[in-house]
Amino acid sequence: MRRKRREKPEDVAISMVKRKTDRDGFYVKEIPQKGRGVFAKVKFTKGEFLLQYAGSLLSVNEGDKLEEEEGSSGFRFFISCKGKEFCIDATEERETGPILGRLVNHGEKNEVNVKPSILDFEGTPVICLFALTDIAEGEELLYDYGVSNLPWKQQAKAHNENGSTSSVATGISASLKKDILSSLEKRVSDQHSELISSVIDTEDSPESNASTSDPTPMTESEQNEKESSSPTKISAEGLETFSLVMDTKEPSYGDVSTSDSQPMNANEQNEERSSSQEKDISTIGTKISSSVMHTEDPSNSNALNSDPQPMTVSERNKKGSSSPDKDITVEGPEICSLLMDPEDPSDSSALTSDSQPMTADDMKFAPKILMKETPMKHTEVSSLVLNLETENVLKDASQLLNEKSPLSLEKYMSDIGSEICSLIMDTEDSLECNASTIDSQLMTQDIPAKGPETCSLVMDNEVSESDASTSESESESSHSDDYVPESDYSEDGESYVIPLPRFTQRSGCVSV
Ligand SMILES: C[S@@+](CC[C@H](N)C(=O)[O-])C[C@H]1O[C@@H](n2cnc3c(N)ncnc32)[C@H](O)[C@@H]1O
Structure with a gap:
């Protein structure tokens, strides 16, 4: 008997995007210092589609304007798809639809288990999250936001180094x-x-x-x-x-x-x-x-x-x-x-x-x-x-x-x-360190504005090594059980996947 071919993760993703809902298998939990986080209720295999990061699709100008006027909400991602740049703004908390993707937290290189990719759904870019590794039951989903010097990291560092009093003066606005x-x-x-x-x-x-x-x-x-x-x-x-x-x-x-x-x-x-x-x-x-x-x-x-x-x-x-x-x-x-x-x-x-x-x-x-x-x-x-x-x-x-x-x-x-x-x-000392943090954040903020190819710089720096080493084998095994979306048009020519380096958040996730 012929074994039924396993559905491609990107097809699963597109069908979930069409259904405008989250798939089962996750729960949300509050985590100290992080807010809410998303956890796996069941096991997931490397490459599987997990969740959609759903939000309003904006132009870069619109996204930039909101960032300027309101500050960073922590939910606006600037992406590029087919050479064009967009902003997906998930600031608004929705009651229904795919609501879990926006709650996935940032993880360090050694802890990430999720890989964000951009699919072209009927001409519209959508951010989908795939399993970068096998994920065990009870594990928190984490991906790299692609932003260096995240404010909460700096604050935690200053807190650890200098104690709580210093952190009072670190990372806070005038x-x-x-x-x-x-x-x-x-x-x-x-x-x-x-x-x-x-x-x-x-x-x-x-x-x-x-x-x-x-x-x-x-x-x-x-x-x-x-x-x-x-x-x-x-x-x-x-x-x-x-x-x-x-x-x-x-x-x-x-x-x-x-x-x-x-x-x-x-x-x-x-x-x-x-x-x-x-x-x-x-x-x-x-x-x-x-x-x-x-x-x-x-x-x-x-x-x-x-x-x-x-x-x-x-x-x-x-x-x-x-x-x-x-x-x-x-x-x-x-x-x-x-x-x-x-x-x-x-x-x-x-x-x-x-x-x-x-x-x-x-x-x-x-x-x-x-x-x-x-x-x-x-x-x-x-x-x-x-x-x-x-x-x-x-x-x-x-x-x-x-x-x-x-x-x-x-x-x-x-x-x-x-x-x-x-x-x-x-x-x-913390204040000085904070000043340099702010400088680097401003630099990070400037990079994506220069063009799609520079968006990748931020991510490249963060994930290139591990990602580069896996991407080739992923391409080779794109139709195997270990399939992970690759950076090519899919067979139907409609869905389009951009690998990690094109995914970046314009600015820090927390207003400074
Ligand atoms: C896309 S939201 C993730 C969901 C968020 N935790 C919540 O409860 O709404 C991004 C925000 O979560 C927080 N966050 C994400 N990852 C974090 C981490 N590793 N450590 C601390 N805070 C984190 C930051 O406040 C960030 O602005």
């Missing part, structure tokens, strides 16, 4: 960054109010004063000795010496406290201890976030209005050498200005018009956070990171405060300085 920033500002400010109330509560409670538990206030000579001693010794003394620890570690601020010729006497020391801890924590949050806000928005004049003791630089100077925070306070505007973009003259108004420099209390925490010079290059990013970190600082400081643990609080505050510096540097 407007999104602005939104994040303003929402962070709000959160920081809310958190700060919460912290203030918790500090007030803590101060009201007699047993809760962590600093008063210090049993041995220093004498004047002890205090003098302390001023010149090692960071380790100083840091063990208590919170008020925290700025000395930081100053010693950071030479450019060494004069802030070590030049202070008016050490505190024992009473002052005691008083300082009893009030400074909670106050420092609560005010530094406002100051840092306000500095960021001022830097971002010169018109924001009420950010520091709640400061109970604002003093101008000249007021500070008039206060005389008896003021232990004189030197520190004079430094305030300068430090704030580190956050400003030196190349943007409009920024200077933000702080020159601000008559409320940081106080000495603020400086105990501020120098390490503010002094890093790197952020001058990317004020916006720095502010973002500072906002994030301010929020974390406030949260953690609040927790430590609740734990009434001055030493751990001191250590924590000391640690965060360097963490923030490296975060800012990481973020800047």
Whole structure:
């Protein structure tokens, strides 16, 4: 008996296109980080027709216009068929018809199991997906979108390399960054109010004063000795010496406290201890976030209005050498200005018009956070990171405060300085990496516009090796069980198949 000849996959494809429906054997599942994906419910053999990528057929100009106006939807593919270019736009989510093809996700070279091809169906190009390998039950269908530097890849890479904070600043548009920033500002400010109330509560409670538990206030000579001693010794003394620890570690601020010729006497020391801890924590949050806000928005004049003791630089100077925070306070505007973009003259108004420099209390925490010079290059990013970190600082400081643990609080505050510096540097690295990503995406975007033959460049680079090695054997075995569509007119002269390299997506799948 003669064995029935197996139907050619492209004929199966055309008959499914005619029926305007998906074939059975697939299901859709949500995948973390990817959205929906299509999975095989049954086994499929290499070469089999799987699904149609159905959408509206547009001219390249129409597709380009939509890309420009709406950004990339992730569902617009620019293809070429018989020397002409088209766009198939599957952005619209349909209820009926072939709806699964558009949900197939991108896969890396080593994971792809699907091959897209373009068939000519009654003069109209259609994208059909064929099995590139045997596909097991439960396997996700994946094909190569033909776009290098896919945005989600960059984001995942940055996330892996730098941790979650960096990814916040990577791959996001300026407007999104602005939104994040303003929402962070709000959160920081809310958190700060919460912290203030918790500090007030803590101060009201007699047993809760962590600093008063210090049993041995220093004498004047002890205090003098302390001023010149090692960071380790100083840091063990208590919170008020925290700025000395930081100053010693950071030479450019060494004069802030070590030049202070008016050490505190024992009473002052005691008083300082009893009030400074909670106050420092609560005010530094406002100051840092306000500095960021001022830097971002010169018109924001009420950010520091709640400061109970604002003093101008000249007021500070008039206060005389008896003021232990004189030197520190004079430094305030300068430090704030580190956050400003030196190349943007409009920024200077933000702080020159601000008559409320940081106080000495603020400086105990501020120098390490503010002094890093790197952020001058990317004020916006720095502010973002500072906002994030301010929020974390406030949260953690609040927790430590609740734990009434001055030493751990001191250590924590000391640690965060360097963490923030490296975060800012990481973020800047990511930003640079992102800039080059955007460049390459723009290049990728330009390539297909130059003509059908250049469309293949993107795909060629990605799949040429594996594809070239299989295409010949595929052609040879085009009528065998292993049949995979080839790049020739079929026997009836109607259906037309273009191999992978002609299939490319014009731009990244996610708007950047
Ligand atoms: C053609 S759609 C695929 C279906 C999509 N997952 C959904 O739920 O609608 C392309 C979009 O899916 C996401 N995507 C596809 N492949 C991905 C991958 N490997 N990793 C992460 N996201 C992916 C991207 O958001 C891309 O813009």
